[in-house]
Amino acid sequence: xxxxxxxxxxxxxxxxxxxxxxxxxxxxxxxxxxxxxxxxxxxxxxxxxxxxxxxxxxxxxxxxxxxxxxxxxxxxxxxxxxxxxxxxxxxxxxxxxxxxxxxxxxxxxxxxxxxxxxxxxxxxxxxxxxxxxxxxxxxxxxxxxxxxxxxxxxxxxxxxxxxxxxxxxxxxxxxxxxxxxxxxxxxxxxxxxxxxxxxxxxxxxxxxxxxxxxxxxxxxxxxxxxxxxxxxxxxxxxxxxxxxxxxxxxxxxxxxxxxxxxxxxxxxxxxxxxxxxxxxxxxxxxxxxxxxxxxxxxxxxxxxxxxxxxxxxxxxxxxxxxxxxxxxxxxxxxxxxxxxxxxxxxxxxx
Amino acid sequence: xxxxxxxxxxxxxxxxxxxxxxxxxxxxxxxxxxxxxxxxxxxxxxxxxxxxxxxxxxxxxxxxxxxxxxxxxxxxxxxxxxxxxxxxxxxxxxxxxxxxxxxxxxxxxxxxxxxxxxxxxxxxxxxxxxxxxxxxxxxxxxxxxxxxxxxxxxxxxxxxxxxxxxxxxxxxxxxxxxxxxxxxxxxxxxxxxxxxxxxxxxxxxxxxxxxxxxxxxxxxxxxxxxxxxxxxxxxxxxxxxxxxxxxxxxxxxxxxxxxxxxxxxxxxxxxxxxxxxxxxxxxxxxxxxxxxxxxxxxxxxxxxxxxxxxxxxxxxxxxxxxxxxxxxxxxxxxxxxxxxxxxxxxxxxx
Numbered sequence: 099x100x101x102x103x104x105x106x107x108x109x110x111x112x113x114x115x116x117x118x119x120x121x122x123x124x125x126x127x128x129x130x131x132x133x134x135x136x137x138x139x140x141x142x143x144x145x146x147x148x149x150x151x152x153x154x155x156x157x158x159x160x161x162x163x164x165x166x167x168x169x170x171x172x173x174x175x176x177x178x179x180x181x182x183x184x185x186x187x188x189x190x191x192x193x194x195x196x197x198x199x200x201x202x203x204x205x206x207x208x209x210x211x212x213x214x215x216x217x218x219x220x221x222x223x224x225x226x227x228x229x230x231x232x233x234x235x236x237x238x239x240x241x242x243x244x245x246x247x248x249x250x251x252x253x254x255x256x257x258x259x260x261x262x263x264x265x266x267x268x269x270x271x272x273x274x275x276x277x278x279x280x281x282x283x284x285x286x287x288x289x290x291x292x293x294x295x296x297x298x299x300x301x302x303x304x305x306x307x308x309x310x311x312x313x314x315x316x317x318x319x320x321x322x323x324x325x326x327x328x329x330x331x332x333x334x335x336x337x338x339x340x341x342x343x344x345x346x347x348x349x350x351x352x353x354x355x356x357x358x359x360x361x362x363x364x365x366x367x368x369x370x371x372x373x374x375x376x377x378x379x380x381x382x383x384x385x386x387x388x389x390x391x392x393x394x395x396x397x398x399x400x401x402x403x404x405x406x407x408x409x410x411x412x413x414x415x416x417x418x419x420x421x422x423x424x425x426x427x428x429x430x431x432x433x434x435x436x437x438x439x440x441x442x443x444x445x446x447x448x
Numbered sequence: 449x450x451x452x453x454x455x456x457x458x459x460x461x462x463x464x465x466x467x468x469x470x471x472x473x474x475x476x477x478x479x480x481x482x483x484x485x486x487x488x489x490x491x492x493x494x495x496x497x498x499x500x501x502x503x504x505x506x507x508x509x510x511x512x513x514x515x516x517x518x519x520x521x522x523x524x525x526x527x528x529x530x531x532x533x534x535x536x537x538x539x540x541x542x543x544x545x546x547x548x549x550x551x552x553x554x555x556x557x558x559x560x561x562x563x564x565x566x567x568x569x570x571x572x573x574x575x576x577x578x579x580x581x582x583x584x585x586x587x588x589x590x591x592x593x594x595x596x597x598x599x600x601x602x603x604x605x606x607x608x609x610x611x612x613x614x615x616x617x618x619x620x621x622x623x624x625x626x627x628x629x630x631x632x633x634x635x636x637x638x639x640x641x642x643x644x645x646x647x648x649x650x651x652x653x654x655x656x657x658x659x660x661x662x663x664x665x666x667x668x669x670x671x672x673x674x675x676x677x678x679x680x681x682x683x684x685x686x687x688x689x690x691x692x693x694x695x696x697x698x699x700x701x702x703x704x705x706x707x708x709x710x711x712x713x714x715x716x717x718x719x720x721x722x723x724x725x726x727x728x729x730x731x732x733x734x735x736x737x738x739x740x741x742x743x744x745x746x747x748x749x750x751x752x753x754x755x756x757x758x759x760x761x762x763x764x765x766x767x768x769x770x771x772x773x774x775x776x777x778x779x780x781x782x783x784x785x786x787x788x789x790x791x792x793x794x795x796x797x798x
Binding site: 176338375377406 | 683
């Protein structure tokens with residue numbers, strides 16, 4: 099953490115965040131979901147998806163793009179799948195609900211697969227996949243937004259850097275979790291760099307003219323991870339989410355349709371029940387063995403140890419749960435603004 | 449193609465390939481599946497997954513690792529999922545069957561999800577995902593093998609460069625298809641380089657001591673695409689395939705178990721029915737619009753046009769369907785050996 103960072107306790111930060119969203123019109127349960135998803139990301143060190151987003155969420159509510167009390171409807175349903183119209187719900191509100199429903203379905207028929215139309219930012223997608231892992235299932239979550247990333251070979255945005263999060267349970271180890279954007283770096287990481295006033299590495303982004311930049315303020319176009327692999331996944335994720343709910347998010351921007359750039363998301367959350375296929379205890383032991391095996395491999399030059407996906411975040415979680423969550427100046431200022439606006443006391447600095 | 453390449457007609461190559469596998473003990477239908485998958489890959493220019501594999505498949509049969517007439521069994525089944533024990537079936541034989549079954553399930557409940565235990569090399573996974581797209585569905589196929597790729601931060605193999613293939617239907621355009629390995633380059637591309645006697649780019653692979661190499665013969669460890677993103681996906685794909693069928697393929701190698709390195713695969717094939725969620729015609733039009741929109745973007749420096757995933761392969765397909773499939777010397781020699789062994793006439797050079 100930087101010398102200017104403050105630290106606050108996770109529970110206190112969650113209390114603050116929940117209260118702010120309640121004041122902004124969320125139901126108590128919705129505000130709880132929203133706060134839990136944000137603070138969970140901060141606890142894991144994924145600050146790009148943490149409370150620094152509060153200001154933006156409030157802006158979305160103010161503009162009428164996000165409905166704090168949406169009319170969420172299940173529009174299609176079978177024993178295995180469902181289509182949920184989110185009515186511009188805050189992401190966590192509809193996505194927690196959707197994941198609970200697919201877990202129920204997976205318990206009965208082995209898999210549950212939900213497609214969500216027109217929600218807003220869902221936060222760190224790993225949160226939802228972890229819900230499935232905690233129920234003895236594999237969780238899969240993907241999401242698409244309007245374009246912010248160059249397809250391989252292009253110098254303008256054409257896809258979204260759609261993330262995918264996959265999580266399965268371990269026994270000795272915490273759940274194995276991959277939560278990755280399809281860009282080299284997540285957009286939120288650029289926001290954090292901006293908050294911190296530091297440059298971004300070359301290769302993360304292009305400016306609005308399609309030229310490489312290291313200034314997070316100039317970054318207009320993200321670059322895909324692994325070239326055509328990252329942007330190929332992103333393109334197919336639009337096909338698995340937005341096209342399944344007749345709500346394309348990429349093409350309206352290409353076609354210059356009014357409002358096409360307004361933030362909204364379509365998403366898939368799925369759960370596959372392990373016990374339907376095999377013994378859950380054996381599965382967890384096998385998952386542990388993968389972690390142990392990979393960690394025992396010789397490290398590459400420049401590395402002191404081999405980390406599995408999510409491991410670094412787990413360590414940060416342990417440290418921050420004890421010592422509190424560090425917040426850079428830019429983020430703290432956003433909390434101050436929300437505190438002042440709604441009369442909600444700021445978290446106590448520890 | 450190289451000056452020494454020969455060209456043969458696709459139908460003739462398929463006739464030859466099918467006859468060879470029948471002589472090797474496959475059922476006529478199984479040989480047909482196997483030949484169709486291989487020649488389809490050659491038609492698309494994915495020569496790494498084409499008939500150059502014949503020699504290796506015959507070796508697998510000779511060693512008893514691949515059963516030409518397996519006892520394939522559905523061991524678990526619900527309206528949405530199934531677990532299939534392949535009994536060491538040739539990949540295409542069990543995977544075509546599995547994809548047909550999940551398509552049936554998807555037609556009824558919106559999704560079908562099959563996990564396959566102990567099959568052998570399945571060829572280009574895009575073939576199976578395309579089967580779903582041709583039925584108005586999204587197809588998803590993933591596969592895992594014993595380790596051949598370094599996890600990010602390691603200098604030895606710890607994961608397999610597990611591919612994923614996702615395919616959805618277009619209307620004006622051919623189906624949108626992403627078929628990617630999680631390594632920078634597929635293992636088969638190294639075999640092709642070896643057949644052609646050309647070096648591989650730096651960054652594709654390490655040698656057995658964990659040092660970078662450009663010699664395809666020395667390449668022992670593949671490197672992941674996008675660093676921890678490629679190897680993270682690969683690790684989770686093992687969890688979604690092998691662990692769901694209680695047949696881990698990574699950890700037995702770490703643990704030095706006898707036979708752990710023997711080639712076999714576990715796999716998921718899934719289909720999600722579009723009409724269950726939305727209008728299929730509208731879906732296809734939206735898929736077309738994505739292709740059109742991405743292709744209309746300004747090209748990056750060093751590129752003359754923006755290609756969507758699968759587009760290059762579609763072009764090669766069109767050319768090779770007309771002019772025949774070029775085969776490098778090394779591949780032709782493998783066909784000659786099979787021709788001689790089984791008394792099957794070679795394809796006619798065109």
